[in-house]
Amino acid sequence: MIRIFKIALRNLMRYKRRTLLTSLLITLGLLMVILFSGLAGSFREMMIGQITDSNLAQMQIHKKGYVSSMDTSPLNLTINQKGYKTLEKMLTENPDVEAYAPRIKLGAMLSNFTETTNVRLNAIDPDKEIKVCPDVSERMKFSGSEVPDILLRPGEIIIPEKLAAGLKIKIGGSVVLVANNKDGSVNGLNFTVVGIIESILGPQGKEGYMHIKDAQSLLRMEKPEVIEIALRIKKFDKLGDVYTDLVSALAEFKNKKGKPGFEIHTWEKLSPFSNIAKMIDIMTVSMKIIMIAIVLISILNVMMMSVYERVREIGTMSAIGTAPGRIMGLFLAEGLSLGLISTLAGNIIGILGIYILNIYKIRYSFGRMDNLLLSPTISFSELVWVSATVLLVSIFATLQPAYKASRMEPVDALGHV
């Protein structure tokens, strides 16, 4: 066995330039896949992390029909106190749910006493919110450099940075919020601005934050109601399973007409980024297909040439009694070695490349977000998969030329010049 690979390697070294070029090509293909999956994968993870940990949360429960009319922030599709209590019970009993937080989404008029503008607000219960979105304060600026212990007290508001700039509102300033409730009656309350929030991708990205109690009184809710319940689960990679469980659990809760009273969505349904994530996945798969094509064509080409150039040698091997299977094995070993050398080179350069990218801490911006850290990673299992694919394709590409070599008649092959 070792002997066969020794002969294979020496034969590869006979045509140094050709072997070098081919393995370089395969190395590049592999490198392309490793670096692309590393970069795209880390970008994808980072974006999903931002979305689920600082803003949307992993899942959201609403009154049935809310998400389809979400753009108008309807105030009539609320979860009442009784509904909230039953959902709360269901969620605390579910072992997969890590935390939940009630929210009210509303549109209001914000005034600095001279100018007025529209604002969308996310009214939260700060203690609960921080458990569901641990990074909620990541994009927020406060008066000090540190995040306060309690993000938001009643009477306080955090406003989007564009709005703050437009209305020239500073931290510590006071503003008035005016809102219509679901019956159309108008109410206004005074707030102190305690923080400013940077935008992120998506429609939810330009919301301000206020305390849920303030929202309930601003909207003159007689009994506390909520618009959505945000969820965080214990194992994010089990999202699909937990979602299916919760869907069937929620189906138990019927409204007066006997229809399901609530709906649940994962972040993928709520954020436009899920389409970008899908695109990234498709591109990664395309890269892999291109790599397979490169490996297949280049190895097939080299091995066909090898067989053609060595017809007389093959005739000699066959004439002196080498079994056809052995001859085939020799050529398969040659194709496999070529794939193996390239795979090793690709892996080493790829890991080195990712390592260097991480050392230099390259920053980039995406949409309205700046200063994102590019930290490409690639998992060991991904490397093993990609490498195994290259090796398998190498063998596959060599099969036909090797078979052809093993079937040659020694008399014909020996007569070949």
Place this chain on the structure above:
Amino acid sequence: MALVQIDNVSKIYQTGEMQVKALQDVTLSIDEASFVTFVGPSGSGKTTMLNLIGCLDKPTKGKVFVDKKQVDAFDRRQRAAFRGSALGFIFQAFNLFPVLTTYENVEYPLVMIKNESASERNGMVSKVLESVGMLNQKDKFPDQLSGGQKQRVAVARALVTQPKLVLADEPTANLDKKSAVNVIRLMRSMRDEFRTTFIFSTHDPGVMEEAEVVHTLEDGRLVRKK
């Protein structure tokens, strides 16, 4: 029974409309441990004859026995196995493997065909290399050797498996006169040392003289035996 028995053998090549009768009704026998040559002008059927005895090809008609086995009835796989176990080959253009050293070329049949253990291989390879006088060149690659030296290595490679019979089609055609005679004499001394039967072909009168039995072919017919 003789080591090689050819009974009424014909070989006809069909190329399109043309029929070439490369061998016609040849009957002959070759004894064990003899030193035999086939001679004749180009196209007389020498290569065809050696290919049939060497189990590289099948006759159109007639029977070929080698070492008491009817080899014309063998299939492809059986022929390959028989060639590996009972026969040795020497070629006109030496046909050493360019990526292997002298030693490795001679070792090749033991590793790739006979699957011998390393210790046994070492003894056998060294012994034949010693006999052909090439042990001191064992680490050289073929392109570092002269034609005569290459053919000595090829003789060693053919003998290392201790075959009954070694076939050599025009083994001296690519050599100068002096090396040609030396290689043939080496083959004969190997016959003396290992009692291996040698059959070779040539059209060189100087080389012919070295043989003990000379079969002359003309237009595919055996015309003389001496």
